[in-house]
Amino acid sequence: xxxxxxxxxxxxxxxxxxxxxxxxxxxxxxxxxxxxxxxxxxxxxxxxxxxxxxxxxxxxxxxxxxxxxxxxxxxxxxxxxxxxxxxxxxxxxxxxxxxxxxxxxxxxxxxxxxxxxxxxxxxxxxxxxxxxxxxxxxxxxxxxxxxxxxxxxxxxxxxxxxxxxxxxxxxxxxxxxxxxxxxxxxxxxxxxxxxxxxxxxxxxxxxxxxxxxxxxxxxxxxxxxxxxxxxxxxxxxxxxxxxxxxxxxxxxxxxxxxxxxxxxxxxxxxxxxxxxxxxxxxxxxxxxxxxxxxxxxxxxxxxxxxxxxxxxxxxxxxxxxxxxxxxxxxxxxxxxxxxxxxxxxxxxxxxxxxxxxxxxxxxxxxxxxxxxxxxxxxxxxxxxxxxxxxxxxxxxxxxxxxxxxxxxxxxxxxxxxxxxxxxxxxxxxxxxxxxxxxxxxxxxxxxxxxxxxxxxxxxxxxxxxxxxxxxxxxxxxxxxxxxxxxxxxxxxxxxxxxxxxxxxxxxxx
Numbered sequence: 464x465x466x467x468x469x470x471x472x473x474x475x476x477x478x479x480x481x482x483x484x485x486x487x488x489x490x491x492x493x494x495x496x497x498x499x500x501x502x503x504x505x506x507x508x509x510x511x512x513x514x515x516x517x518x519x520x521x522x523x524x525x526x527x528x529x530x531x532x533x534x535x536x537x538x539x540x541x542x543x544x545x546x547x548x549x550x551x552x553x554x555x556x557x558x559x560x561x562x563x564x565x566x567x568x569x570x571x572x573x574x575x576x577x578x579x580x581x582x583x584x585x586x587x588x589x590x591x592x593x594x595x596x597x598x599x600x601x602x603x604x605x606x607x608x609x610x611x612x613x614x615x616x617x618x619x620x621x622x623x624x625x626x627x628x629x630x631x632x633x634x635x636x637x638x639x640x641x642x643x644x645x646x647x648x649x650x651x652x653x654x655x656x657x658x659x660x661x662x663x664x665x666x667x668x669x670x671x672x673x674x675x676x677x678x679x680x681x682x683x684x685x686x687x688x689x690x691x692x693x694x695x696x697x698x699x700x701x702x703x704x705x706x707x708x709x710x711x712x713x714x715x716x717x718x719x720x721x722x723x724x725x726x727x728x729x730x731x732x733x734x735x736x737x738x739x740x741x742x743x744x745x746x747x748x749x750x751x752x753x754x755x756x757x758x759x760x761x762x763x764x765x766x767x768x769x770x771x772x773x774x775x776x777x778x779x780x781x782x783x784x785x786x787x788x789x790x791x792x793x794x795x796x797x798x799x800x801x802x803x804x805x806x807x808x809x810x811x812x813x814x815x816x817x818x819x820x821x822x823x824x825x826x827x828x829x830x831x832x833x834x835x836x837x838x839x840x841x842x843x844x845x846x847x848x849x850x851x852x853x854x855x856x857x858x859x860x861x862x863x864x865x866x867x868x869x870x871x872x873x874x875x876x877x878x879x880x881x882x883x884x885x886x887x888x889x890x891x892x893x894x895x896x897x898x899x900x901x902x903x904x905x906x907x908x909x910x911x912x913x914x915x916x917x918x919x920x921x922x923x924x925x926x927x928x929x930x931x932x933x934x935x936x937x938x939x940x941x942x943x944x945x946x947x948x949x950x951x952x953x954x955x956x957x958x959x960x961x962x963x964x965x966x967x968x969x970x971x972x
Contacts, residue, residue: 765880
C-alpha cells in the first residue's frame with residue numbers, strides 16, 4: 464500500500480463559546496448593582512448607547528399563559544423597540560457567532576454559523592410573573608439577617624444573665640471597649656472612672672462579660688484568655704496554671720524548665736501542651752468586626768389579593784439602555800469611507816447584542832425566581848419551619864435549564880419578600896431524615912426547631928443533645944446526636960454545660 468499526501472473533506476460538529484454567549488453568561492452572574500457599574504463602563508466605550516427614561520412596568524403575565532398571548536406581549540415589549548435597525552439580525556440567539564455569519568454573508572456561503580446548545584439563555588418570559596397559590600399565611604416570624612458582629616453576639620447574651628439593668632449597662636459598655644480579638648485593651652480602673660462606678664462593680668461587669676460565649680472574651684491578656692478557656696474545659700489545675708502563667712517560656716521553647724516548674728513527667732507535659740495548643744488565643748475573630756452593609760434586593764416578591772404572588776425585578780437598580788438612533792443616523796451620513804462605515808456597523812451590532820443580552824438576563828432571572836417561589840411557597844407563607852429541601856438540579860429540571868445557569872442566576876442576588884430580604888442561595892438547603900424515612904425538612908428548619916427548644920428550656924432542666932434528639936424525633940426529625948450538636952454549634956448555642964453555667968450565674972446574681 465503506497466503512502467502519500469492526499470486531501471480529505473470531513474464534516475464535524477463542535478461546541479463554540481461565542482463572544483456573545485460569553486457576555487450573556489457574564490451578565491447573568493452579576494447583581495443589579497454590578498450591572499449598573501458595567502453599563503456605566505459600556506456607555507463610555509460605545510457612543511451609540513444611551514440611558515433612556517424609565518419604562519412603564521410591563522403587563523402582568525401568568526405562568527400558564529397561551530403561546531399566542533406570550534408572543535404578542537414579547538413583541539410589544541419596550542426592549543424590542545430599542546434594538547435599532549436590522550431586526551432580522553437581532554432575532555438570532557445569543558449563542559451564534561455573529562462574526563462567522565457576517566463572513567458567510569459576505570462570501571455567499573449559507574453553511575456558516577458555529578452554533579452551541581445555548582437554550583438555557585433563550586427562554587421566553589415577560590417582565591413580571593404571577594403565581595397562583597392558596598391562602599395567605601400568618602404574620603412575619605422570620606427575617607433575613609446579616610452576619611452578626613462580636614458586640615452584637617455578646618450583647619444578645621447580656622440580658623438573660625445580668626442580675627439587674629445597672630450591671631447590664633456596665634457589661635454592655637465593656638463590650639463596646641473590646642477589640643476585634645475580644646480583648647479589653649483599656650485598664651479596668653479607667654472603665655470604672657468613665658462610668659462613675661466603684662471598681663468592684665466594674666470588676667463584676669467584666670466577670671459577667673467573661674462568662675459569655677465565646678469563652679475567652681473580655682480577657683486583659685493572653686494568659687487570662689487561655690485561663691478562662693481552661694476553666695471552661697475543667698482543666699485549670701495547679702500544673703496548667705503554672706504553664707499558662709509562663710507562656711513566654713513556652714514561646715522560647717524552655718520545656719525542661721517548664722516541666723520542673725509544673726512538676727510533671729514528659730507524657731503529662733506533652734498532654735498539657737496539646738491542650739494549650741487547642742485553645743483559641745483570639746476568640747473574638749470568630750465574628751465579624753463590622754456590621755454588614757445594607758443589601759439592595761434584585762427581586763421583589765409581593766402577595767396578591769387572590770392569594771398568589773407577584774415576582775418582579777427591582778427596576779430602581781436597573782438602568783434602561785437604548786440605542787441613540789438619531790445620533791446613529793447623523794453619523795451614518797458622514798461616514799464616507801469603508802473603514803468608518805465598518806466601525807459604525809460594529810458599534811451598532813455590539814449595542815444591539817448587549818441590549819438583547821440584558822433583556823435575556825431579566826427573563827432568565829424571573830424564570831428561576833418564579834420556580835423558587837413555587838417550590839418554597841410554604842416558607843413565604845408560614846416561615847422557616849416550612850422551608851423544603853431544594854437543589855439546583857430540581858429547579859433546573861423544572862424550568863428546562865442547566866444547573867450551571869441556575870447557579871449563576873442565584874449567585875449574589877437577593878429577594879425581598881414580606882418576611883425580609885434573603886439571598887437566593889438561602890432557599891437551597893440539604894434535607895434531613897424524617898421519622899417516616901423521607902427527607903421532609905431542610906437543615907434551616909431543623910436549626911430553627913433546635914433554637915426554639917433551647918430558648919424554651921427551664922434553668923433547672925437544661926436539655927442535653929440526647930434530649931434534643933428525642934424531642935426532635937417527636938417533631939418528625941430523625942437525626943443523630945452528632946448532627947444535632949453540629950447544628951446547635953452552627954447557630955451559636957453552647958453546650959448543655961455552658962448553658963447551665965450561664966443560667967446558674969444569672970440566677971445567683
